[in-house]
Amino acid sequence: xxxxxxxxxxxxxxxxxxxxxxxxxxxxxxxxxxxxxxxxxxxxxxxxxxxxxxxxxxxxxxxxxxxxxxxxxxxxxxxxxxxxxxxxxxxxxxxxxxxxxxxxxxxxxxxxxxxxxxxxxxxxxxxxxxxxxxxxxxxxxxxxxxxxxxxxxxxxxxxxxxxxxxxxxxxxxxxxxxxxxxxxxxxxxxxxxxxxxxxxxxxxxxxxxxxxxxxxxxxxxxxxxxxxxxxxxxxxxxxxxxxxxxxxxxxxxxxxxxxxxxxxxxxxxxxxxxxxxxxxxxxxxxxxxxxxxxxxxxxxxxxxxxxxxxxxxxxxxxxxxxxxxxxxxxxxxxxxxxxxxxxxxxxxxxxxxxxxxxxxxxxxxxxxxxxxxxxxxxxxxxxxxxxxxxxxxxxxxxxxxxxxxxxxxxxxxxxxxxxxxxxxxxxxxxxxxxxxxxxxxxxxxxxxxxxxxxxxxxxxxxxxxxxx
Numbered sequence: 001x002x003x004x005x006x007x008x009x010x011x012x013x014x015x016x017x018x019x020x021x022x023x024x025x026x027x028x029x030x031x032x033x034x035x036x037x038x039x040x041x042x043x044x045x046x047x048x049x050x051x052x053x054x055x056x057x058x059x060x061x062x063x064x065x066x067x068x069x070x071x072x073x074x075x076x077x078x079x080x081x082x083x084x085x086x087x088x089x090x091x092x093x094x095x096x097x098x099x100x101x102x103x104x105x106x107x108x109x110x111x112x113x114x115x116x117x118x119x120x121x122x123x124x125x126x127x128x129x130x131x132x133x134x135x136x137x138x139x140x141x142x143x144x145x146x147x148x149x150x151x152x153x154x155x156x157x158x159x160x161x162x163x164x165x166x167x168x169x170x171x172x173x174x175x176x177x178x179x180x181x182x183x184x185x186x187x188x189x190x191x192x193x194x195x196x197x198x199x200x201x202x203x204x205x206x207x208x209x210x211x212x213x214x215x216x217x218x219x220x221x222x223x224x225x226x227x228x229x230x231x232x233x234x235x236x237x238x239x240x241x242x243x244x245x246x247x248x249x250x251x252x253x254x255x256x257x258x259x260x261x262x263x264x265x266x267x268x269x270x271x272x273x274x275x276x277x278x279x280x281x282x283x284x285x286x287x288x289x290x291x292x293x294x295x296x297x298x299x300x301x302x303x304x305x306x307x308x309x310x311x312x313x314x315x316x317x318x319x320x321x322x323x324x325x326x327x328x329x330x331x332x333x334x335x336x337x338x339x340x341x342x343x344x345x346x347x348x349x350x351x352x353x354x355x356x357x358x359x360x361x362x363x364x365x366x367x368x369x370x371x372x373x374x375x376x377x378x379x380x381x382x383x384x385x386x387x388x389x390x391x392x393x394x395x396x397x398x399x400x401x402x403x404x405x406x407x408x409x410x411x412x413x414x415x416x417x418x419x420x421x422x423x424x425x426x427x428x429x430x431x432x433x434x435x436x437x438x439x440x441x442x443x444x445x446x447x448x449x450x451x452x453x454x455x456x457x458x459x460x461x462x463x464x465x466x467x468x
Contacts, residue, residue, distance in 0.1 A: 030163040030204040032233040034449035037305035038401060038466040040119045042339070042379045043080040043350030044073050044358075045310060050106060051084035051125035060354050063361045070112040072364035077376045081113045082309055082350045084125035084171065087150050096149035103157050114164050121208060121307075122158075123168035124150060135175045135183050144190045151194035159200035167195055168208035168238060168309070175212035181222040184212060189227040196230055206234045208307065214240040220294045226304070237299050241311040241338065243291070244283030248313045263316055263323065266337065269330035274323050288341050296345040303451070303464060308342055312352035315371075332374040339378030346464075351375060397452060401466035408439045408452070418455045423448065442467055 049065060052058035056065060073081065083106070090102035106122065113120040124147075126132060134143050151167070158165060169191040175184040188209045195202050209227060211219030216239050226235055242248040247262035254260070263278040264271050270279040295306045313334050318324040335351070342349040355361040358368045366372060396409045408419060421430040421441060429450065430441060441452070445467050452463045 028162070028201065028204075030201055030206070030234075032449065033206040033236050033305050034233065034303055034464065034466070036119070036163060036166070036206050037236065037346070037348060038449060038468065040080040040307075040348045041343070041383075042078050042375060043082055043307070043348055044076075044078040045082045045084065045350050045352045046109070047084060047352050047357075048354040049084070049361075050109065051086045051127070053086055053089040053128060056105075060356070062355050065109050065112065065361070066364070067112045067115065068364040069359060069361055070109075070116055070118070072359055072366060074116040074118060076358075076366055076372050077379070078118070080119035080121070080348065080350070082121045082168075083109060083113075083123070085122050086127045087124055087154070088127045088130050088146075091150070096146050098150065098153050103153070107157070110158070110161070110165060114161070117164070119164050119166065121166045121168050121309075122154070123171055123208075125171045127171075131170055131187060132173050135173055135180045135187075137179070137183060140183050140186055143187060147187050147190045148194045151191050152198060155195040155198040155202045159198050159202050162201060163206075166206050166208060166236075167191075168210065170210045171309075172214045172240065173210055173212065175222070176218070178222060181212055184210075185225060185227065192227045192229050192235075204231050204234060206236060208236045208238050208309075210238045210309075214238060214309065216241070216291045216294055220298055223298075233303065236305040236307055237295075238307050238309045239295060241291075241308050241342075243287065244280055247280055247283070247334070248311075251314060261316070263318065263327045264330045265313075266330055266333045269326060269333055271323065271326055274320070274326075285337060288338055292341055292345050292347060295347060300346040301462075301464065303449075305346070305348065307348045307350060309350050310352045311338060311342075311349060315368075328370070332370050335371060335374040336378040336381075339375050340382040341378075343379055343382035349375075349379075397463050397465060400463075401468045402442060403468050405440045405443045406465055408434060408441060408454070410434060410436050410439065416454070416456050420453045420455065421445075422451045422453070 046065060048059040049056045049062055052062060056062055070081070085106055087098055087102070091098045110120055110122065124131065130146060131143050147169075151169075155167065169188050173184050173187070175181050191209075192207060195205065195207060207229070211223050219237065219239055223237070226237075229235055244262060244265070246258075246260065247265045250259075250261050252261070257277060260277045262280045263274065265280045266284060299306050313331060315331050316327055318327055339349050351358075353359065356367065358371055359365065360367055398407055398409070400406060410416065416434065419432050419434050419439070419441070420428055422428050429445060432439070432441070442450070442465065447467045450465050450467070452465055454461045454463075
């Protein structure tokens with residue numbers, strides 16, 4: 001049976017729309033990035049799968065992703081998924097046209113996640129390094145052209161999807177200095193412009209911008225500008241966390257002492273019987289707090305959500321049963337501690353996982369119960385403790401997030417004049433002349449993200465609060 005081109009396109013569009021679980025009307029103003037971030041609790045990576053250049057079954061005995069697997073991820077407690085995706089190897093590398101079959105397959109996996117009411121991120125991953133290893137002025141014109149072509153196609157293909165879908169510009173772009181950062185910013189600007197140009201729900205979709213090398217220290221020192229976005233409050237920042245690398249990702253010893261694998265992490269988990277070189281000598285609890293606080297202070301506290309797009313550690317096989325038991329406990333402690341620290345600072349964690357890691361990708365069976373439990377325990381403890389937002393010893397805001405009201409605790413703070421609460425559009429929704437002691441706010445606010453501004457004589461302080 002023959003059909004004209006217009007009919008074919010109409011049917012294809014109808015199929016796409018029918019397959020969506022859109023949480024808003026076809027074209028609507030989607031929530032702000034902080035509003036979404038408040039709902040994206042604990043994340044999981046479909047690692048070594050869609051980003052494999054030869055297809056999703058190429059690496060590590062990979063298998064085709066199924067709804068059954070994503071259902072298992074949801075049941076384990078994760079509510080957001082990161083899908084690393086390759087596009088270069090699924091396109092004409094001269095014209096930069098992505099193959100329809102690949103766009104359709106990525107959409108299938110996205111739909112698995114959205115069917116389970118999960119938030120889902122699609123990115124341009126390593127992808128043969130066409131962007132990540134070419135952060136140079138000489139390569140910028142060619143890279144920007146491909147970045148524009150790919151993201152225009154991807155964004156058009158998904159423009160009808162609602163707020164549960166987010167786009168991420170890249171993965172681990174190899175920018176090292178101010179010049180590289182300027183080039184990388186141009187790639188991110190091209191990404192933002194391409195997505196916004198497609199209209200529809202992409203006008204207000206939240207977009208994720210990668211730090212140089214997704215490195216926390218580099219992002220703190222170099223990432224002093226964000227791309228210009230015509231839609232306010234829709235950008236997030238992505239960094240990764242694999243510290244200390246000798247514990248997290250190093251799979252064999254090197255020549256020097258600092259190239260030896262760590263088996264034990266955490267102040268209460270060092271071995272007293274194994275070789276002392278196997279105990280982590282840096283990157284433990286104090287470093288976690290210091291590094292993540294850089295991201296909280298620079299971005300989260302200024303209304304720009306942060307995701308840890310990847311974090312992981314290697315579970316090792318040791319010959320001595322006592323050493324193995326201590327290593328296993330240390331391994332669980334690592335995931336529990338860093339997950340708790342991330343979430344307590346308003347940062348969204350995405351653990352890196354591969355086939356036969358946490359899950360059997362063929363059956364969906366949960367294989368590493370201890371790992372899952374460590375992550376979820378860290379998340380639960382972070383949410384339960386609700387660490388106050390402390391400006392200084394005389395002024396704090398808690399709990400945050402809150403459900404009914406939050407407390408502004410003031411202790412003899414001189415020159416205090418007014419508290420003003422605004423929504424993310426700058427509209428004043430509550431104001432008061434507070435007194436010393438505990439002041440309650442937010443009872444009449446709707447769920448959302450708000451800015452609290454405390455004003456004194458010649459000073460002011462600002463915090464962000466979330467009502468769930």
